[in-house]
Amino acid sequence: MSGRVTQRNEAQATLAWNVALRKGEFTYQDISAETGIGIRNTTSLVRSWEARNAVMRIGRIGNRQGFRVRQDERPVAARRDGTAMRHETAAGNMWRAMRGLRVFTPTDIAAHSNTPTCHVALPAAQEYCQMLARAGYLKVERKAVPGRREAAYRLMRNTGPLPPRERRVRAVYDDNLCEFTHMAGGQ
Template identity: 50%
Template structure:
């Protein structure tokens, strides 16, 4: 059996164990399935992300407890965000201490996703404005790039800039948010 088949069999064993247990912690799942606790943790977090396992809270010595909330036969695969922003964010989280836009673009580009240095630079600048990155070394135009450091790691999903549709009322000096389509606010 190849490494990929072994991993799939291990994932299936862990999923079957999670389905058998009424509630479980990372350690309990690891013991029941015979997988390393790091693997049990990674799988459980992925199952929570795709909505088949729910976190019930902390008990005892502050252990997180989970339960299967949507029983399916095979374990769902939690795929990371396959976008330029997703790849750049994962790269930043891995490099953490010091990186340039060129570093980010080089590590974030795959066969399926292209991240240019300009894309990486724009993403870094947006994250600096939002407080996720700090400038470790300023850029010198035409000589060297800025070096950034990740200071706010909020998890695996990439922070994204969004544009909001609002109405500005000069009479009241306030903003009114437009309802999102499908939220029942249309006329």
């Protein structure tokens, strides 16, 4: 592994930690069986929690090494050398805020998404809301009146904990045929 945290890895780590919290005492195999994460990745996760004192070894549970959760907070993701990895993103914070609010404005999203380690500016929140509205994730509840009030949105497609993001695709477009003739990495 390159040490880079992907959204999938972050989701797996969150899922595994939630299982550990619920069980209180667990083995590598318990976490692997309940999450579907491979035993090798589960072992790596539990060892990283142990290195940060989030869990402690308690001896054997049956014939397997057992662990007990020491704290109720999710441990900070860390590289193998122990340095912390930043896993918090502006898009992730905005998406979580949208999932928790019924009707919201970009100002609401910016306010609910700011943390000590991740700043979300109002223009970024406006841009993210507009992108999600174009993609059909958000419905405009109240139109904006320039200079007087901003648009209000409602989340219509809550597809899960990972934030939707815009992707740029490289393609070859043939103006003679008025169609895409090649999509890089696609079909």
